[in-house]
Amino acid sequence: xxxxxxxxxxxxxxxxxxxxxxxxxxxxxxxxxxxxxxxxxxxxxxxxxxxxxxxxxxxxxxxxxxxxxxxxxxxxxxxxxxxxxxxxxxxxxxxxxxxxxxxxxxxxxxxxxxxxxxxxxxxxxxxxxxxxxxxxxxxxxxxxxxxxxx
Amino acid sequence: xxxxxxxxxxxxxxxxxxxxxxxxxxxxxxxxxxxxxxxxxxxxxxxxxxxxxxxxxxxxxxxxxxxxxxxxxxxxxxxxxxxxxxxxxxxxxxxxxxxxxxxxxxxxxxxxxxxxxxxxxxxxxxxxxxxxxxxxxxxxxxxxxxxxxxxxxxxxxxxxxxxxxxxxxxxxxxxxxxxxxxxxxxxxxxxxxxxxxxxxxxxxxxxxxxxxxxxxxxxxxxxxxxxxxx
Numbered sequence: 001x002x003x004x005x006x007x008x009x010x011x012x013x014x015x016x017x018x019x020x021x022x023x024x025x026x027x028x029x030x031x032x033x034x035x036x037x038x039x040x041x042x043x044x045x046x047x048x049x050x051x052x053x054x055x056x057x058x059x060x061x062x063x064x065x066x067x068x069x070x071x072x073x074x075x076x077x078x079x080x081x082x083x084x085x086x087x088x089x090x091x092x093x094x095x096x097x098x099x100x101x102x103x104x105x106x107x108x109x110x111x112x113x114x115x116x117x118x119x120x121x122x123x124x125x126x127x128x129x130x131x132x133x134x135x136x137x138x139x140x141x142x143x144x145x146x147x148x149x150x
Numbered sequence: 151x152x153x154x155x156x157x158x159x160x161x162x163x164x165x166x167x168x169x170x171x172x173x174x175x176x177x178x179x180x181x182x183x184x185x186x187x188x189x190x191x192x193x194x195x196x197x198x199x200x201x202x203x204x205x206x207x208x209x210x211x212x213x214x215x216x217x218x219x220x221x222x223x224x225x226x227x228x229x230x231x232x233x234x235x236x237x238x239x240x241x242x243x244x245x246x247x248x249x250x251x252x253x254x255x256x257x258x259x260x261x262x263x264x265x266x267x268x269x270x271x272x273x274x275x276x277x278x279x280x281x282x283x284x285x286x287x288x289x290x291x292x293x294x295x296x297x298x299x300x301x302x303x304x305x306x307x308x309x310x311x312x313x314x315x316x317x318x319x320x321x322x323x324x325x326x327x328x329x330x331x332x333x334x335x336x337x338x339x340x341x342x343x344x345x346x347x348x349x350x351x352x353x354x355x356x357x358x359x360x361x362x363x364x365x366x367x368x369x370x371x372x373x374x375x376x377x378x379x380x
Contacts, residue, residue: 018186018187019187020187021187021189023189024189056220081197082197085197085201088201089201089204089205089208092205092208092209092212092219093208093217093218093219093220094220095220096220096221097212097219097221097291097373100282100289100373101373104205108198108201108202108205109198111197111201112194112195112197112198112201113189113194115193115194115196115197116189116190116191116192116193116194116195116196116197116198117187117188117189117190117193117194118187118188118189118190118193119187120185120186120187121185121186121187121188121190122185123185123186124188
């Protein structure tokens with residue numbers, strides 16, 4: 001968080017990560033991968049069961065893809081995260097109770113983080129500090145430059 | 151939330167106005183490294199609250215038996231037990247499951263596992279218990295302990311062990327597996343098989359090796375981890 005530009009891979013990765021909902025996308029992709037691992041049924045059985053069996057593969061695969069898209073194409077994150085949360089919830093029905101609940105929770109948490117992510121935010125401060133600054137700002141000018149409505 | 155959806159973090163489209171647009175791609179600017187994108191709690195809650203409500207709703211509907219869920223487990227052996235199984239449309243035939251070449255699970259089997267494939271068109275199970283050994287801990291799913299029974303359709307299991315007290319109605323033994331008709335699954339040609347109109351198995355215990363696929367309705371669902379399987 002220091003103002004001085006740092007050299008090296010770490011700071012470059014840090015900057016790259018700061019420009020996208022990295023953790024949200026990663027969690028969503030991990031959730032999809034976990035569900036895929038828990039399914040792993042042979043394709044022959046899947047084809048026998050038909051469309052419903054295919055959905056068991058399709059939904060977690062799409063979760064994986066959407067998670068990666070959130071990371072690599074963050075501008076579209078609202079669409080990706082809304083679709084991602086729906087798919088995550090859908091895996092409850094189609095894929096082993098959402099990969100025995102683990103993958104479903106990862107997917108929902110990741111989608112929510114991607115949805116709630118905003119670029120270009122002030123550095124994180126404690127709540128108390130925020131309140132005090134808001135009070136001071138109010139004392140200075142009657143209309144506070146309030147934080148962005150959530 | 152509409153106020154920020156037009157902000158494009160990757161494009162960095164208004165470099166001349168760093169106050170309103172986001173330009174984190176400019177590494178030299180000291181403001182860029184201080185102003186990072188991050189998750190706003192209230193914004194995330196807009197989605198988290200309804201998502202949690204839907205997840206809870208799905209779990210409740212499943213536990214009430216109103217919603218069927220699909221299982222397709224493979225790769226890990228898992229155990230299914232039930233005190234009672236009643237089914238209509240039953241087929242059973244032998245088969246050989248081939249492991250991937252060089253699989254560490256091969257042991258002395260030569261990479262092949264003899265499995266019994268059982269298919270039941272419609273089944274009703276009492277006190278279903280299903281456990282998967284995750285190495286050290288077991289994931290245990292129980293359902294159907296109350297007055298509502300577990301129902302399953304198009305249940306297909308490949309098992310290595312199957313025990314219980316069975317009774318069949320209208321059984322045909324010794325058919326060719328490719329001519330089976332009762333449950334809609336066909337086995338490989340030239341393999342011994344049997345089929346029956348109805349099946350009853352008491353104290354069912356099944357060790358399933360490869361796959362199961364079917365739609366389950368699980369009233370009274372409980373999902374948990376335990377040191378002991380079924």
